[in-house]
Amino acid sequence: MRKGIRVGLLIALLWLGAAILLVRISSRPVVHAAAIVCAGIAATTLPDLDLLLPIGHRSALTHSLLPLGLALFGRHWRPVMAGLAIGIGLHLAADAFPNAMRGFATVKLPGFGSLGVSGSYAWLGVQAVVATLAGAVLLAAALPIGLALSTALILILIGVAYLFATDGGWWALTCYAAFGWIAVAQSRRRRST
Numbered sequence: 001m002r003k004g005i006r007v008g009l010l011i012a013l014l015w016l017g018a019a020i021l022l023v024r025i026s027s028r029p030v031v032h033a034a035a036i037v038c039a040g041i042a043a044t045t046l047p048d049l050d051l052l053l054p055i056g057h058r059s060a061l062t063h064s065l066l067p068l069g070l071a072l073f074g075r076h077w078r079p080v081m082a083g084l085a086i087g088i089g090l091h092l093a094a095d096a097f098p099n100a101m102r103g104f105a106t107v108k109l110p111g112f113g114s115l116g117v118s119g120s121y122a123w124l125g126v127q128a129v130v131a132t133l134a135g136a137v138l139l140a141a142a143l144p145i146g147l148a149l150s151t152a153l154i155l156i157l158i159g160v161a162y163l164f165a166t167d168g169g170w171w172a173l174t175c176y177a178a179f180g181w182i183a184v185a186q187s188r189r190r191r192s193t
Contacts (some may be wrong), residue, residue: 015042032079033151039080043087056108078142085135092128097168
């Protein structure tokens with residue numbers, strides 16, 4: 001494995017460690033906002049931990065909502081889970097637009113093999129949307145509204161920067177922008193009626 005990938009994953013784990021430490025040392029909302037941002041940064045890379053494990057790249061275990069299962073263990077971890085969900089959503093959205101969906105790019109289910117082209121697109125797309133929505137809900141639950149909006153803005157900027165620099169990111173960014181535009185248009189339409 002290339003040294004750069006290992007270094008990137010180590011840095012991601014350090015960001016995740018910082019997020020966990022922040023949540024453990026303080027219950028102040030601004031500290032939790034910082035934890036959300038740290039976890040979001042970490043999660044843009046963390047699904048690729050499968051490169052270090054004997055489960056194959058684009059494993060359904062790491063390229064899914066499964067890592068967010070920790071959110072079930074208590075409210076205390078909501079800030080970390082909010083950031084992880086948003087970052088994983090960004091990563092999976094970019095992975096949904098590979099140069100070609102074959103071989104290395106397809107999602108693998110351990111014990112069963114590749115999900116194939118259509119299955120991989122569906123898996124990544126659904127997981128990306130659900131992860132992003134779960135992250136938004138957890139973010140809103142973890143912080144007061146003003147701080148949640150500020151934190152969301154920071155994560156949007158991080159997401160745009162990540163998607164600009166990542167293979168497949170331009171298409172994912174276009175999809176996020178389209179869904180955002182639709183949501184704003186629907187919200188305005190509801191307010192005017």
